[in-house]
Amino acid sequence: MKLVFLGRFREIAGPHMSDMAVPCEVKTLSGLQDFLTQAHPALAAALAGVRTQVAVNQVIVRDPSHAIGDADEVAFLPPMSGG
Amino acid sequence: MRIRVTEEAFDPGAEVTAFAGSRRDAGALANFVGYCRDETRGKPVQELFIEQYPGFTQKEIERLAGEVARAQGTLDLMVVHRVGPIRPGEAIVLVAALHAHRNQAFEAVRVLMDYLKTDAPLWKRETGPDGARWIEPTDHDHARRSRAEEKA
Numbered sequence: 001m002k003l004v005f006l007g008r009f010r011e012i013a014g015p016h017m018s019d020m021a022v023p024c025e026v027k028t029l030s031g032l033q034d035f036l037t038q039a040h041p042a043l044a045a046a047l048a049g050v051r052t053q054v055a056v057n058q059v060i061v062r063d064p065s066h067a068i069g070d071a072d073e074v075a076f077l078p079p080m081s082g083g
Numbered sequence: 084m085r086i087r088v089t090e091e092a093f094d095p096g097a098e099v100t101a102f103a104g105s106r107r108d109a110g111a112l113a114n115f116v117g118y119c120r121d122e123t124r125g126k127p128v129q130e131l132f133i134e135q136y137p138g139f140t141q142k143e144i145e146r147l148a149g150e151v152a153r154a155q156g157t158l159d160l161m162v163v164h165r166v167g168p169i170r171p172g173e174a175i176v177l178v179a180a181l182h183a184h185r186n187q188a189f190e191a192v193r194v195l196m197d198y199l200k201t202d203a204p205l206w207k208r209e210t211g212p213d214g215a216r217w218i219e220p221t222d223h224d225h226a227r228r229s230r231a232e233e234k235a
Contacts, residue, residue: 007206008217058139082203
């Protein structure tokens with residue numbers, strides 16, 4: 001599984017989180033959040049903000065029970081600030 | 084639609100001129116250019132950095148522009164958005180709309196800019212004398228976005 005942290009999440013995550021091996025027991029987005037709470041509590045706390053969005057394979061997903069697997073790219077997006 | 088996310092500095096005047104010449108059925112072209120300021124809230128800004136999510140950012144701006152084009156009946160829309168390091172005085176974003184008539188051209192530019200502020204997957208970091216900080220959209224931006232949605 002490829003993890004992508006954007007904006008301030010990338011800075012909080014640090015350089016090694018995107019290469020982190022996610023255990024194969026993680027099968028849903030909420031499972032991934034539980035794993036991150038153990039692996040990096042400060043990052044998990046930042047990700048818990050109400051305006052955080054999650055994209056699976058570059059599609060926004062709002063359902064925490066959404067299934068994810070080894071081949072997926074999961075991205076965590078802070079509130080956007082374009083324009 | 085001409086949607087471009089770029090690390091290169093661009094010349095808004097040249098972009099608009101080329102866009103204007105692309106349609107003979109357009110009676111109106113409206114455009115907006117956003118620039119990097121050298122101060123914010125009374126403090127100097129040395130550099131702005133805009134991060135994108137490669138692939139996704141371009142696709143989402145295309146989707147937002149498509150929504151506006153359908154709602155406003157625009158003939159064509161252009162968005163050029165810088166990413167990477169940007170210095171004060173440089174253009175950050177250009178939005179332009181071609182329409183048969185002026186009111187819809189103005190409206191398309193205004194609504195698309197409101198969408199970009201809150202919904203384009205871009206993240207801004209400002210560097211000033213006190214260091215760097217990430218900018219998040221204000222409640223005011225979100226309120227504008229909701230109003231734009233109600234009108235659309």
